[in-house]
Amino acid sequence: MTGSWEPVVGIEVHVQLATRSKIFSSTSVEFGAEPNTRANLIDLAMPGALPVLNEEVVSMAVKFGLAIDAEIAETCVFDRKNYFYPDLPKGYQISQFESPIVGRGQLPVFLEDGSVRDIGITRAHLEEDAGKSVHDRFAESTGIDLNRAGTPLLEIVTEPDMRSAAEAAACFKQLHSLVSWLGICDGNLAEGSMRCDANVSVRPVGDKTFGERTEIKNINSFRFVERALNYEIERQIDILEHGGEVVRETRQYDAGRDMTFSMRSKELSDDYRYFPDPDLLPLRLSTAFLDYVRSTMPELPQQKLERFVEDFTLVRPVAVRLTRDHDIAKFYETTVALGADPQITANWLLGEVAAALNREEKGYDDVPVSPQQLADLMKRIEDKTLSSSLAKEVFEGMWSSDKSVDEIIEDRGLRQLSDVDELRSLVESVINEHPEQVEQVRGGATKVIGYLVGQVMKTSQGKADPKKVNDLLRRLLNI
Amino acid sequence: MKPFVGVRELRTDLQAKKYSAVELTQFYLDRIADLNDRINCFITVDTERCLERAAVADRQLASSHPQPLCGIPIAHKDLFCTAGVRTTCASNMLKSFIAPYDATVVKQISDAGAISLGKTNMDEFAMGSSNETSYFGGVSNPWNMKRVPGGSSGGAVASVASGMTPLATGSDTGGSIRQPASLCGVTGLKPTYGRVSRFGMIAFASSLDQGGPIAHSADDVYELLAAMEGHDPQDSTSARVKETVLPTRERRYVIGYPESLLEGLDERIAERIQQARRQFEALGHKIEVIELPYIDAAVAAYYVLSSAEASTNLARYDGVRYGHRTETSEDLLDMYCRSRTEGFGLEVKRRILTGTYSLSVGYFDAYYLKAQKIRRLVRDGFLAAFESVDLILAPVTPTTAFEIGSLRSDPVEMYKQDLYTIPVSLAGLPALSLPCGFIDGLPVGMQLIGPHFGEGDVLAGGMAFQRETDWHEQHPSLDEPSAP
Numbered sequence: 022m023t024g025s026w027e028p029v030v031g032i033e034v035h036v037q038l039a040t041r042s043k044i045f046s047s048t049s050v051e052f053g054a055e056p057n058t059r060a061n062l063i064d065l066a067m068p069g070a071l072p073v074l075n076e077e078v079v080s081m082a083v084k085f086g087l088a089i090d091a092e093i094a095e096t097c098v099f100d101r102k103n104y105f106y107p108d109l110p111k112g113y114q115i116s117q118f119e120s121p122i123v124g125r126g127q128l129p130v131f132l133e134d135g136s137v138r139d140i141g142i143t144r145a146h147l148e149e150d151a152g153k154s155v156h157d158r159f160a161e162s163t164g165i166d167l168n169r170a171g172t173p174l175l176e177i178v179t180e181p182d183m184r185s186a187a188e189a190a191a192c193f194k195q196l197h198s199l200v201s202w203l204g205i206c207d208g209n210l211a212e213g214s215m216r217c218d219a220n221v222s223v224r225p226v227g228d229k230t231f232g233e234r235t236e237i238k239n240i241n242s243f244r245f246v247e248r249a250l251n252y253e254i255e256r257q258i259d260i261l262e263h264g265g266e267v268v269r270e271t272r273q274y275d276a277g278r279d280m281t282f283s284m285r286s287k288e289l290s291d292d293y294r295y296f297p298d299p300d301l302l303p304l305r306l307s308t309a310f311l312d313y314v315r316s317t318m319p320e321l322p323q324q325k326l327e328r329f330v331e332d333f334t335l336v337r338p339v340a341v342r343l344t345r346d347h348d349i350a351k352f353y354e355t356t357v358a359l360g361a362d363p364q365i366t367a368n369w370l371l372g373e374v375a376a377a378l379n380r381e382e383k384g385y386d387d388v389p390v391s392p393q394q395l396a397d398l399m400k401r402i403e404d405k406t407l408s409s410s411l412a413k414e415v416f417e418g419m420w421s422s423d424k425s426v427d428e429i430i431e432d433r434g435l436r437q438l439s440d441v442d443e444l445r446s447l448v449e450s451v452i453n454e455h456p457e458q459v460e461q462v463r464g465g466a467t468k469v470i471g472y473l474v475g476q477v478m479k480t481s482q483g484k485a486d487p488k489k490v491n492d493l494l495r496r497l498l499n500i
Numbered sequence: 501m502k503p504f505v506g507v508r509e510l511r512t513d514l515q516a517k518k519y520s521a522v523e524l525t526q527f528y529l530d531r532i533a534d535l536n537d538r539i540n541c542f543i544t545v546d547t548e549r550c551l552e553r554a555a556v557a558d559r560q561l562a563s564s565h566p567q568p569l570c571g572i573p574i575a576h577k578d579l580f581c582t583a584g585v586r587t588t589c590a591s592n593m594l595k596s597f598i599a600p601y602d603a604t605v606v607k608q609i610s611d612a613g614a615i616s617l618g619k620t621n622m623d624e625f626a627m628g629s630s631n632e633t634s635y636f637g638g639v640s641n642p643w644n645m646k647r648v649p650g651g652s653s654g655g656a657v658a659s660v661a662s663g664m665t666p667l668a669t670g671s672d673t674g675g676s677i678r679q680p681a682s683l684c685g686v687t688g689l690k691p692t693y694g695r696v697s698r699f700g701m702i703a704f705a706s707s708l709d710q711g712g713p714i715a716h717s718a719d720d721v722y723e724l725l726a727a728m729e730g731h732d733p734q735d736s737t738s739a740r741v742k743e744t745v746l747p748t749r750e751r752r753y754v755i756g757y758p759e760s761l762l763e764g765l766d767e768r769i770a771e772r773i774q775q776a777r778r779q780f781e782a783l784g785h786k787i788e789v790i791e792l793p794y795i796d797a798a799v800a801a802y803y804v805l806s807s808a809e810a811s812t813n814l815a816r817y818d819g820v821r822y823g824h825r826t827e828t829s830e831d832l833l834d835m836y837c838r839s840r841t842e843g844f845g846l847e848v849k850r851r852i853l854t855g856t857y858s859l860s861v862g863y864f865d866a867y868y869l870k871a872q873k874i875r876r877l878v879r880d881g882f883l884a885a886f887e888s889v890d891l892i893l894a895p896v897t898p899t900t901a902f903e904i905g906s907l908r909s910d911p912v913e914m915y916k917q918d919l920y921t922i923p924v925s926l927a928g929l930p931a932l933s934l935p936c937g938f939i940d941g942l943p944v945g946m947q948l949i950g951p952h953f954g955e956g957d958v959l960a961g962g963m964a965f966q967r968e969t970d971w972h973e974q975h976p977s978l979d980e981p982s983a984p
Contacts, residue, residue, distance in 0.1 A: 066816045069700040112815020294859035299707035
């Protein structure tokens with residue numbers, strides 16, 4: 022059924038910028054403080070109070086613009102978006118309407134299948150967040166908490182370039198990864214540091230024009246973006262296939278029931294009476310300022326990826342996974358810089374470490390093992406002190422203690438048996454104990470040699486170097 | 501002690517201990533007590549605190565380095581926020597609002613040692629040219645109690661004109677310092693936009709609002725400006741420029757004379773302006789006739805732009821956080837509507853409505869955008885004129901003070917009061933309004949307009965004129981109620 026329909030999706034992501042203070046006042050930005058203790062007379066919109074733009078906000082927006090290779094506006098303007106709401110103290114929100122700070126750019130999005138899609142970024146503009154209504158604190162009335170009012174937001178708008186819910190989720194994820202990478206957002210979705218609105222329509226495959234769209238507001242997880250869009254895509258297809266018409270409206274996603282529902286009709290668009298805020302002069306960015314911001318840019322994921330392929334001779338899919346987020350890339354680089362083998366380290370980070378983090382629902386910013394510990398472990402693998410199975414045991418040990426690799430090896434007696442004399446006596450006793458299998462091997466059934474190796478490993482409690490055991494067996498049995 | 505004494509004399513007397521700051525303050529407080537009932541200049545008199553501050557000033561005066569305005573009384577227009585003393589904007593909406601902070605201007609003036617007597621009456625939210633829109637009642641012109649003092653800084657100007665204070669702050673958006681100064685015979689300056697901080701000055705139209713000094717003479721205006729001006733990091737539109745400096749030698753100016761502006765003006769007023777022109781010529785200045793284009797479109801453009809800005813500047817008065825909130829309401833929307841309906845007066849509502857209209861989708865280009873273009877053309881016209889002249893001499897008002905109530909029902913006639921002041925505001929230029937004669941016992945003013953940040957020359961021109969004339973030294977007789 023879906024085969025004959027093509028979804029078209031564009032998203033708008035509100036990114037809370039990780040500044041120390043608010044966008045137009047010196048109040049510190051802090052999540053979870055007592056209501057209205059992070060609001061000064063500017064945030065409260067006291068009569069006579071005036072906004073002053075926070076420079077840190079500007080450099081963060083420019084960083085994002087540079088990272089997506091976008092046009093950075095030489096001059097941009099702050100506008101007033103007028104509407105009444107109790108959590109909007111001035112009766113208008115300061116935003117950017119006609120001339121945003123960041124213009125058209127491109128975002129390479131990595132999809133699940135390892136392919137990359139370039140998604141167009143229409144624009145990104147700066148604005149202030151509103152406060153919050155508090156419904157559960159007073160019995161008869163609603164409270165207003167203005168701590169969040171004036172928190173800086175960068176609103177990123179994409180082109181309608183995505184063709185599935187999964188692509189939209191991947192794009193949101195990519196933006197999350199990029200803004201965290203740039204250090205301009207803490208990326209904490211649970212605290213609302215990033216919120217996604219998705220515009221979606223469907224059209225018969227092959228059609229060039231877009232169908233009527235709906236907007237799903239305020240989705241705050243990657244998974245929900247995908248689910249909400251899948252629900253909405255199916256809903257629209259169902260309407261169209263039954264001869265109905267999609268109504269242009271704003272919808273909300275209810276994660277509990279896994280469905281979207283209508284919030285308000287958008288047929289009559291609101292008139293926000295945008296006009297340039299006369300309290301803020303047009304913002305002109307000097308070449309010197311742009312150069313300065315450019316000089317503070319970290320190496321971007323794409324650049325790092327190419328460098329990993331080049332310097333560490335990694336295959337591209339591995340390099341892609343190692344540069345997908347800033348923390349894993351940093352962990353990898355630090356470990357390798359400490360002398361670990363790039364290949365072994367890559368395998369371990371994406372294998373054992375990833376699995377362990379996954380099990381405990383932790384991220385690469387919160388690995389209980391330090392890069393130094395991991396690097397030491399990698400060295401012990403490289404110098405054959407540890408077999409890979411022993412290495413896994415040491416890794417488990419490091420995960421739950423601060424001990425060094427060598428301490429754990431000593432404590433648990435895990436050192437790999439590679440002393441030739443010791444190995445020889447082990448191998449000889451296995452040969453003596455298994456005359457039948459030895460006969461088979463000598464008779465040409467070389468596969469059985471694996472059984473004998475297994476027996477040696479067993480008696481050595483896994484400490485024997487399996488490669489050496491194999492060699493030794495072949496030598497002693499003259500095959 | 502006597503009223504109508506200038507800053508320099510007060511300073512000399514205070515430092516010579518001829519009288520104390522407390523005595524001086526008490527003298528003005530007594531005069532306010534005597535006269536305010538009749539004129540209604542003050543919304544709030546801060547008796548207790550001003551005497552305390554005067555006592556502090558007296559200790560300061562005894563030290564070797566008293567501040568420049570130490571112990572000299574001043575009155576603040578009631579749109580400058582003052583911590584601890586209510587700031588009403590002459591509106592029911594803010595009638596019991598006490599700001600938690602001082603406006604930058606208030607702080608600067610207090611740091612300069614001046615003693616704030618209280619807060620002066622004004623048109624509600626500075627919207628008006630007659631001071632009749634105040635929630636606290638109109639202000640009378642000290643020269644004739646049946647006439648308006650002008651507006652919106654009517655209380656400030658009348659308080660100086662009646663000798664209740666030697667200095668006052670005002671604000672000028674389209675003429676709110678210059679027009680009342682002209683109607684009451686005092687001297688007032690609208691500084692260049694960006695010269696004086698707007699932080700803590702309750703906004704009417706942000707791109708035009710400018711605080712400024714009102715006093716008995718250009719000399720005193722300069723003294724007060726020196727305390728008020730300066731870059732303020734809390735105001736993004738505050739300019740980073742050097743402080744106002746008077747020219748060290750007396751200069752001979754080329755003064756532009758926009759002759760066509762005087763056509764259609766009340767002949768008697770035109771005659772006073774021409775007389776001033778001759779006086780400048782006699783002083784050795786050169787008069788050059790100039791043209792200022794697009795002036796006829798300025799009033800319309802001003803009312804579109806100022807109302808548009810006002811409509812959103814006043815959105816914060818919603819009854820949620822401070823200010824008037826209705827007693828009973830059914831829901832949120834009803835609370836907004838009732839609070840604002842009850843809190844704002846008619847003229848404020850008129851401006852909010854017209855401003856909202858001109859910013860709406862479908863009307864924005866025809867009104868707001870077009871008005872911005874006119875603003876640019878008016879400004880360009882002035883800048884072109886200042887290529888060949890140093891100052892411009894112009895009328896301030898089309899009439900002398902009119903009778904209270906006579907224009908109340910005709911807003912457009914009222915708006916035309918600001919015909920000569922508005923173009924200067926649109927261009928963001930400094931202009932000094934100073935007395936240049938009388939008609940039937942009522943003062944007539946003129947304005948000296950300068951290029952951006954040309955306050956030094958504007959004031960020097962005014963000072964030169966006031967050395968040769970005594971119009972600014974005429975004061976109304978207030979001993980008994982003026983004749984009907």
